[in-house]
Amino acid sequence: MYNRVISHYISNKIITNNQFGFRKKSSTDKAAYKLINNILTALNNKRIVGSIFFDLEKNFDCVNHDILLAKMEYYGVRGVMHTLIKSYLENRYQRVKFNNKLSKWNKINIGVPQGSVLGPLLFLIYINDLPSVMPCTLSNDNSSSILFAGDTSVIISDPCFMNFERNLNIVFKTMMKGFNSNLLLLKFDKTYYKLFITKTKFLNKINIEHENEMVIQTNFVKFLGITVDNTLSWKQNIATVTPKLNKACYIIRRSRLYLTQVALKMVYYAFFFTQ
Numbered sequence: 001m002y003n004r005v006i007s008h009y010i011s012n013k014i015i016t017n018n019q020f021g022f023r024k025k026s027s028t029d030k031a032a033y034k035l036i037n038n039i040l041t042a043l044n045n046k047r048i049v050g051s052i053f054f055d056l057e058k059n060f061d062c063v064n065h066d067i068l069l070a071k072m073e074y075y076g077v078r079g080v081m082h083t084l085i086k087s088y089l090e091n092r093y094q095r096v097k098f099n100n101k102l103s104k105w106n107k108i109n110i111g112v113p114q115g116s117v118l119g120p121l122l123f124l125i126y127i128n129d130l131p132s133v134m135p136c137t138l139s140n141d142n143s144s145s146i147l148f149a150g151d152t153s154v155i156i157s158d159p160c161f162m163n164f165e166r167n168l169n170i171v172f173k174t175m176m177k178g179f180n181s182n183l184l185l186l187k188f189d190k191t192y193y194k195l196f197i198t199k200t201k202f203l204n205k206i207n208i209e210h211e212n213e214m215v216i217q218t219n220f221v222k223f224l225g226i227t228v229d230n231t232l233s234w235k236q237n238i239a240t241v242t243p244k245l246n247k248a249c250y251i252i253r254r255s256r257l258y259l260t261q262v263a264l265k266m267v268y269y270a271f272f273f274t275q
Helices: 002-011 028-044 065-074 079-089 118-126 161-181 235-255 261-273
Strands: 048-054 092-094 106-108 143-148 151-158 192-196 220-223 226-229
Touching: 002 079, 002 118, 028 048, 028 143, 028 151, 028 192, 028 226, 048 161, 065 079, 065 118, 079 118, 151 161, 192 220, 226 235, 235 261
Parallel strands: none
Antiparallel strands: 048 151, 048 192, 092 106, 143 151, 220 226
């Protein structure tokens, strides 16, 4: 099922190029490169640039089956394959075991199976149209989006501060409509925006309001494992990673007295390489 669906989406170039998660020849490195490169390009062109980092809650568990199946039909998955996917999603039940006691079986009406081969692909299809909700009034020079599975980031830039502030609010409201229409939940307290500046510039304060709450403006934010600060100096990232690497070095140094080289390599990739 996975091979049939993914070959259809690849051959017809349906999956957005803004998506970097759960795809072959794609990675967090490429997503981070696009973010940093777009920011540096805007700064070099004397543009004001900022980014909104959206954090969605329980991504896989919020997938609405009817919406997903409608999108798959729109993308050309019809007939027997559409019926097969529908059968795969529907009439699933789950229960919980705790202290040797079992709860009652409950029917699962939303979400895609986690830990499955097909689940991540179905989720990518579900959110594939998110970049298309960007306002048509904004050109590619003014905005771009980066998706890694459910982690969504939007970069906005403009030479005029007033236009930049207006576009920042427009993009936030538009993306919220996109999330709401797909019944996706936003972790508002973990959603941030930040302005990127050179070391010689002053950081302006911009307000983004949503339902009488203000989106948090921060000087640095976690993006796919790296800490990005507002001047791209990497000092905060280095300060975050260094203690973890020191701890990993200690673990490897202590373990080498007891472990084989093969086992030590596993320890290295688990504790050091991943940082």
